[in-house]
Amino acid sequence: xxxxxxxxxAPAPIGPYSxxxxxxxxxxxxxxxxxIDPQTGALVEGDIKIQTRQALDNLLAILAAGGATLHxxxxxxxYLVDMxxxxxxxxxxxxYFSESLPARTTVEVSKLPRDAKVxxxxxxxxxxx
Numbered sequence: 001x002x003x004x005x006x007x008x009x010a011p012a013p014i015g016p017y018s019x020x021x022x023x024x025x026x027x028x029x030x031x032x033x034x035x036i037d038p039q040t041g042a043l044v045e046g047d048i049k050i051q052t053r054q055a056l057d058n059l060l061a062i063l064a065a066g067g068a069t070l071h072x073x074x075x076x077x078x079y080l081v082d083m084x085x086x087x088x089x090x091x092x093x094x095x096y097f098s099e100s101l102p103a104r105t106t107v108e109v110s111k112l113p114r115d116a117k118v119x120x121x122x123x124x125x126x127x128x129x
Contacts (some may be wrong), residue, residue: 001026007065010058011036014113019062026035028066028124032079033058043114048085052092060096064099068124071100078106079119089118
């Protein structure tokens, strides 16, 4: 089984992809979220902490739309344009993931859509399907 997940509380996809896809009725795979304000469609300006917070808020909205929570996330991938931003990203990330810590990979990339500083994607377990 495969089901597309969409919410207006997160930015609309800027390409040919879904915000998230539920697979086999129990796993939710999100698209990477950059710090776009879902109300304006504009990239949130600011330092890595501000951008990380917006990316995670977008991720939260998509998880909720798919029946998941931060506690049900089993894996995240964080993409940073500059690994020097790791500490700032990690500070905000740890506010969101403080109890149920998922596995995580963080990589530096040369560029992200709309010149964002961070992009975060997740895989979550959905148990209330």
